[in-house]
Amino acid sequence: MSGLDQKATAIGLVAAGLLVLLSAAEAQDFSPAKNRFGQPDFEGIWQVLDPAPHYDIEPHGARYGVPAGLGIIVDPADGRIPYTAAGLAKRDANRADLSADPIARCYKPGVPHIMYLPFPLQIVQSRNLVTINSEYVHNTRVIYLHRDDHFGEGEIDLWNGDSVGRFEGDSLVTDVFNFHPDVWLDRSGNHAGGPTLRVNERFTLIDPDTIRYEATLTDPENFTQPWTIRTYLYRHKDPSKRILEYECHAYAENSLGPPELPEAP
């Protein structure tokens, strides 16, 4: 390892250490309200504030129609996805044909992308399930709390994966598995999907109106190491806020509307 690399690594480790400390400091002082099942209460309408990760989760400068962003990858410290050669080749192929973007086709956005879409989402909790109801094409993620295993061994292709979860202290933690291979992470061709991907999420209220959202992605086929994103979901305070509809596929048809009425007989 060269001196420069060592220095970069050391800076990276310090930065990672600071982030751990920072997240520990955020969580320490706050004890969230509990619902009738004794679960930390995540209910409400939430949304990320920064649209940039939806376009590109890595650090990037602005370009036409895309705001600049510092990226949301906190590990590795360089903020870049640690692709394998195969993973990188697929990223490059995606980037060469952005029309293949699932979002451009109104497809389901996948996990974790659904969490940082520029659409609000409403979290609702029951004894055995947590639902995350995004306004984007009525995508509802159901996180099942009554089981901790998945059906099958990755043979089932689900765009939003199969989510199981549990409460760990005041955090909701999930294990998401059984992904479709064509899921993208952003509008720039970054991807994570397929039978070998696991996404492990952690939702933590750091104050009554902010959820710290972290997701670690593990997939030896596409990534050289597990890597982690972190972003924040903010509570909508406007009491009139509600989840409306963005039925993308309906709007893509050229004549959406009530039927042409026949002549009266």
Place this chain on the structure above:
Amino acid sequence: MTSRAAIAVFIGVLSLLGSGLGSAQSVFRAAPPAGPPPEPGPVDRMPDGKPDLSGNWSIAVSVGDIAAHIVRIDGEPVEAVDRAIPYTPVYARLRDEAESRMYEEPELHCYMSGVPSHMWRQGYSGAGLIIQQTEDYIVFLHEFQGSRRIVPLAERERVPDSIRLFMGDGIGRWEGDTLVIETTNLTGITWLDTSGNRHSDRLVVTERFTPINNDAYSYEATFVDPEAYTAPWTIAAPMTRGGDPNAEILEFACIEGNTDHLHYTEEVGGPSRIGPDIR
């Protein structure tokens, strides 16, 4: 391929998509509605004392013909032989033209089924209607089309008339133990069943969920739509809790796999209603 055959293929594909995965899962099976009427009994309640509908349900309404469940027209009870939707002349003709307008069938386009017909699509997917309830909201989730309704249980302002929603703007309230949901701002796009019964975007649906015991509610829906109907009409059906409290709904990837609308060629009027292939 005729439109009817195409629909059959489409439904077949949906069934595969919807329930093919279900074999590894606890799949909801609707309890048969036959048998003696349910005995009155206690119901689970929320901390605020209101009935708790959380869980898995089926409502015994035919996907194929909603008119078979009519119990009142203009507030008057009707006999079985008189069960017919009181259409205005234009909407009667629209319904009669259903066979030649199959390309307008919303499910063909992967649209959500609308209110209230998304409530009884278990025949397609094998999974039931999942209800989540809090003191502030009631949420209806169905595997078919992944349809979803989030209904507040407190008064709030309606969305403006210019906003039309596949699942409408529903607001719930309690009348004693009966949950009443009034839904406005619907589209004129969705159908009431698969045989082409229709409504306009002026439709207002009022649903009533009345507990009999913890596993049996009575369900009613009243349809008021001066453009499409000459009088209000009401359907009723038993609503039964599923046996498995952990029944699950799976992902319904309709948009991601839909090719059926491409079968609707110019001869059947398809392209006039269908836009570019978004895939």
